[in-house]
Amino acid sequence: MVEFCPKCGTMLRPQRESNGRNVLLCPKCGYRKEVGKSGKYVLSQDIRHSERERTLVIEGGGDVRILPKIKGEVTCPKCGNDEAYYWMMQTRRADEPPTRFYRCTRCNHVWREYE
Ligand SMILES: [Zn+2]
Numbered sequence: 037m038v039e040f041c042p043k044c045g046t047m048l049r050p051q052r053e054s055n056g057r058n059v060l061l062c063p064k065c066g067y068r069k070e071v072g073k074s075g076k077y078v079l080s081q082d083i084r085h086s087e088r089e090r091t092l093v094i095e096g097g098g099d100v101r102i103l104p105k106i107k108g109e110v111t112c113p114k115c116g117n118d119e120a121y122y123w124m125m126q127t128r129r130a131d132e133p134p135t136r137f138y139r140c141t142r143c144n145h146v147w148r149e150y151e
C-alpha cells in the first residue's frame with residue numbers, strides 16, 4: 037500500500053519507532069502518520085505533527101482544537117505573513133480530496149488552498 041504525504045505529496049515511508057509503533061514518515065517535511073497494529077490507519081490522526089509544532093487554538097464557539105502550524109510555505113493574502121495554522125475539511129463531494137484551510141497567525145484571516 038502506498039500513501040502520500042497530504043502536506044507535500046511525497047511518498048511516505050513505513051518506519052518502526054523505538055516504542056514499537058509503526059508509523060508512516062514523510063522524508064521531506066517530517067509529516068508523521070500512525071499505523072494501527074492491524075496495519076490499518078488510525079483515522080483520527082490524519083494530521084499529526086511533533087509536539088513542538090502543535091499549537092492550541094481556541095475557536096470562536098468555544099471549540100478547542102489543536103492545529104498544526106506551517107511557516108514559509110504560505111503567504112497570508114491579507115497581511116503577507118508567512119506563518120499559518122492549517123486543517124483539512126471535506127467541502128465538496130466525498131470522492132474529492134478535502135480542501136486545506138489556512139488561518140494566519142498574525143491577523144487570523146482564513147483562506148483556502150485553492151483560491
Ligand atoms: Zn511531506
Ligand SMILES: [Zn+2]
Binds near residue numbers: 113140143144
Ligand atoms: Zn494575515
